[in-house]
Amino acid sequence: MIEVSSEKDSKEISIQELLKACCQALDDKKAEDLKILHLGQRSSIADYFVIATGNSSPHLRALRNVVEKALDELGAEIVGMDTDCSSGWAVLDAGNIIFHMFTPHMRELYALESLWKDADIVKVELQ
Secondary structure (H helix, E strand, O other), X not given: OEEEEOOOOEEEEOHHHHHXXXXXXXXXXXXEEEEEEEOHHHOOOOOEEEEEEOOOHHHHHHHHHHHHHHHHHHXXXXXXXXXXXXXXXXXXXXXXXXXXXXXHHHXXXXXXXXXXXOOEEEOOOOO
């Protein structure tokens, strides 16, 4: 569980709830090839990577914005984010979950799924 705080009160929310809400937001905004990698003990920087593809820099910006909004609505802390999407790679760090949004070319170039090929793929039911 992660403790998150809102302006009204403090509550606990599971990482799975955060993943589901953010992935649903990405899906609703037409992110492609959405994957969740569970890194667990394989990494000291995060437990999960969420990787998605957007078709352009403006699309990446929109994807980053919907994830930011979903996290804000749940009261989850955003540790940091890249505000310049012109590189073809947008990153949003939510502590235990790091969101990577790429253009198709950049996703292929950086190949995070191959780099973390021993990570487990997590399935999230989306509407």
